[in-house]
Amino acid sequence: MDLILTNGMNLVYAVATLALIALGLAVVFGLLGVMNMAHGEFVMLGAFSVYVTQQAGLPMLAAIPLAIAVCAIVGYLVEWSIVRHLYSRPFDTLLATWGLSILMRKLVEAGFGRDYKSIDQVLPGTVDVFGIAYPSYRLLLLAVIAIFFGLLFAWYRRSNTGARIKAMVSNPQLAAAVGIDTARLARMTFVFGVCTAGLAGVALAPLVRVEPYMGIDYLLSSFFILVVGGLGSLEGLLIGSSVIGGTDTVISTLFAKTSGYMAVLLISILFLWLRPDGLFSRR
């Protein structure tokens, strides 16, 4: 029974963290149509923000404003200098952001080295959940992610800005005709997307390897989630995370990590082949 509960908690944790990681790409790719190949590198910037704050003797919470500031500045500059010129050219954005991802990895490698960074555990110890000992930090992370997504859902559905973003995605020319500055809104949406990637990096830094090349895996898993869930909806993001995270966790637990990864690949290929718009596409 304990084993089932532990695996169940791990499954929920895997789905939640995957959804958090993929959120930034879901925003940038799903709403703006930009396949941001540097998505994982923004996760990496967030994780390195934790490393920098800990090296400076500051608490981990200080990494949150640092990650937001770094990702917002880099994201703003990237959108302004590269992405905005390529919005209607998806293959070009893919190539441009792929080049950007290499540049970001190499710059961080030049500044911090190639080796894994040691991140101090935050909130060590365990909490008793339904009779099983579960890591406190993971539990906190689950609560924070649940609250964050709840607030994001409510804001996107009810706020004026959420409606304007939907309008821009649905009909950009009409959005401009009613007075919406679609270029500025797209820039802010891009910046929001990369900042959420940075925040995912902050949240996961104490639990994962932190090194300049860590972002590649996150880009792939985020992409698989969007393939399954579809573009342009938070529902799709959560469903995609559940399918990918659930499959990976269950198969990896029953067989081996490689089997889990193979299963995820197989599902993604099947979706690309049979249902290329995913389960919840709104684009």
Added chain:
Amino acid sequence: MTSLLRVDGLAGGYGDVTVVRDVSLRVDGGQAVFLAGRNGVGKSTLVKLIAGQLAATGGTTTLDGRDMTALPQHGRRLHGIGYAPQEGVVFDDLSILDNLTLHYPDRDLNRYGDLFRLFPRIEERLQQMAGTLSGGEKKILSFCRALAEDTPLVILDEPSEGVQPENIDRMARVILDQKARGRAFLVVEQNLTLVEDAADHVYLLDHGECVFETGRSNDLREDLSKRLQI
């Protein structure tokens, strides 16, 4: 008298294809100017150039003395050019309520009071997704959205397309009423009844150029009918 809208030598089109060539026109406050012409002569392209949806390759557009030529589309709307396009007239994925209010910080529906009295079906279905409306209903929704904005100039591209005759009459009444309050209209229209009811001045386009213009007269409809058959 200075015209509210002045278009001088406007030219433009799509990519390398020039559709509108050297068009000049005037719209005064309180005036409804109609653009007539057969399909494909450049009427919609001309209003897209004036509204800023397309970039002009030549000429100027000024509103109330202010040069709009370099402004992007949202900037022209904020400076007083309202626009209801011919196609893609609503946000299909949003509710009718969102379509009507998302561009207002206060999201207040009171500004639609008079329009809702004329077109009550819109108010009855505020929570319905706009994409589920018929083509004519979408046109009415677009018309209401553009008319409720506080712009001195409203550009309407084929507002009566697919709309029932009684609702076209109501549209004409709204235009006449707002004209009387000093608002200016530039309307692309094929429905000669609406032109006859509301036009103060008509420009006839052919091959992207203005080939004829006329003021309001008793034989406006007959005159235009003959010329449109050419």
